[in-house]
Amino acid sequence: MVLSTPVLGVIILIYLMVIFYLGWLGYKKTKQTEDYMVAGRQIHPYILALSYGATFISTSAIIGFGGAAGALGMGLLWLAFMNIFVGIFIAFVLFGSRTRRMGLNLGAVTFPELLGRRFQSRFIQGFSGALIGIFMPLYAGIVLIGGARFLESTLNINYDIAVLILTVIVAAYVITGGLIAVMYTDALQGTLMFIGMAFLLVFTYIKMGGVTAAHSALTAMNDLVPESLAAGGHLGWTSMPAFGSPIWWTLVSTLVLGVGIGVVAQPQLAVRFMTVKNDTALNRAVLVGGPFILMMTGVAFTVGALSNAYFYETLGQISVVVAGGNTDLIMPEFINSAMPGTFVVLFMLTLLAAAMSTLSSQFHTMGTSIGHDLYREFIKKGELGQTINITRAAIAFTILASVVLAYILPISIIARATAIFFGLCAAAFLPMYTGALFWKRMTKEGAIASLLVGTFSSLFWLAFVHKSEAAPLGISKALFGVDTILTGTWTVVDPILVATPIAFIVAIVVSLMTKPTPQEHLDVCYKK
Structure with missing residues (x-):
């Protein structure tokens, strides 16, 4: 379906006008470094929850993981459970309050x-800043x-042009308005996401004759x-893959x-805990964040799997075939065809x-990691200067790098690349982050050792053992x-299950x- 009507243009224009207005508000409220970096530490719980959720759940979850569910089935709903239990409850209740207090005590802004x-x-x-920036x-x-x-599928516009449109819009308000602008716009965007996913679930079941009929x-x-897929352990779209099979290891690990x-150690999410003024705000945010993540991930994974039944009934083919083998196109094809x-x-x-x-949160995080953490604090040894200007330049540089990758990465990459980055963050940061908050006996030497061991063991496993990455890389x-230096089950075990435990042991x-x-x-550090 191609949509190029004047009504569509007006709707998009209004949406963009509101976004830029919120970005302008963020710019007006950004007076000093702390405003740009951590939104002045005065963000409302509702805005925090939606900003955290909207940052966490992106097109990678809706399009990439929805498409993965179209290929692998509803077993991916276990990820929705993990997102809520670990990504919201554990993150906010256990990590969030300690992160907020320690960040305030130490004056940390990243x-x-x-x-x-x-x-x-x-x-x-x-x-750490360099790792994030790279x-x-x-x-x-x-x-x-x-x-x-x-955008390519819906508006029938060139993919390369669609990438540039998205990039220019986001860059405009991130570079100028900092984290205040990012979180204001996130709250609006999160509200739209919630409404859109609710309608998607309802329309999908209506189109397929109800809940029971669709799942049957x-x-x-x-x-x-x-x-x-059957040879790899796939037993159907409403069943988990065969235990221990290659597809089971891919899905689970x-x-x-x-x-x-990996979500707990995401830099762009952890920094949000430092944007509120007290622990009460964090606890209130859980009540908004939990239902939001359930709606985002639960709907995407359910609809992605159900698209197989819809396409088979209407076209006589399963979703992967309809999408031409590119799982990243399954959700766009289903929405444009069925809705x-x-x-x-x-x-x-x-x-x-x-x-x-x-994207706004990623660009802001990459910019602050390079401009503030790497350049000012490490290279310049904390020398005072135009940190915000350097950060803005770093944001522009990392935006360019992201655009180049969007052009050259292969098909069906969204879910896998997301898992790679989340797994790397878990191995590199989670042992050190956990020790920083919960174990006073953890030393600088232990933290550095875990950071280095976690980083390089994760990258080693990706390059030499995990076949999904090792074979294409060719190192x-x-x-x-040989494609991988180990054989058998090891080649489908994700680096997070190897590198993260090793990093924890080394840290201790x-x-x-x-x-x-x-x-x-x-x-x-631990002052109340």
Whole structure:
């Protein structure tokens, strides 16, 4: 379905006008570095919850993971559970309050700075900033792909042009307005996302004759699983894959655990805990964030799987075939084919909101990581200067890198690239972040060791063992003549299950072997 009516143009124009107005408000309220970095630490709980959720759930979840559910089935709903339990409850209740207090006590305005000041290490802050600046463009690139693919499918415009449109719009208000502008626009975009996903679920079940009829039809298609997927352990779209099969390991270790655990150590999410004034605001945000994440992920994964029944009934083909083998096109194809034209307009705004909210946070985080953490604090040793201007320049640079990746990354990459970045963050940051908040005995040496071991063991596993990445990269093939240096089940075990436990062990052992942090510094860090 091609939508190019004047009504569509007016709706998009109004939406963009509101976005830029909110960005302008953020610009007007940004008076000093703390405003630009952590929104002045005065954000309302509702705005926090929707900003966190809209940043967390992007087109990678709706388009990429919805498409993955179209291929792998409803077993992906375990990720929705992990997103709510770990990404909202654990993150807000356990990590959020301690992050807010420690950030305030230490005057930290970024996630790497929180870690660096807790362990009194400019290296930790600089290395963490560099890691984010180098690898987050991969995540931003696939978010761009998700939004651009839907614009391409819906408006019948060139994919490359769609990428540029999204990039220019988001860059305009992020570079000028900082985190205040980002969180204001996130709240609006999160509201649109919630409404759009609610309508998508309702319309899908109406189109397929109700809840029971839809799920029964999908269950009855078990014998239509392609031979290639069946050989990998696929047992049907309403069943988990065969235990221990390659597809089971991909679903459980890479998608469910890789993203479900990695969310806690996401820099662009953790910094939001430092934007509210008290713990009460964090607790209230849980009541909004939980239902929001349930609606976003639960609907996307359910509808993605059900698209198989719809396409088989109408076209005689399963979703992957209809999408030409590109799982990133399953959700756009289903929405444009099955939904009313007016809804397609609404959902296009939903996906624009999802892409823009996540991209804005990613661009802001990448810019502050390079400009503030790497340049000012590590390279310039904390020398005062035009930090905001350097940060804005860093944002522009990382935006360019993200756009280049959006052009060159292969098809069906969204879900896998998301899991790669989340898994890398878990291995590199989670042991150090957990120790910083909950274990006073963790030392600077233990934190540095866990950071380095987690980072490089994760990257090593990706390059030499995990076949999904090792084979396309070709590094192992070039050096050793084989796609992966290990064989069998190891080649489908995600790096998060190997690198993260090793990093935790290293953090504990090295900390116990080194001199404890001075008590006076700990008193400042953990002050109530």
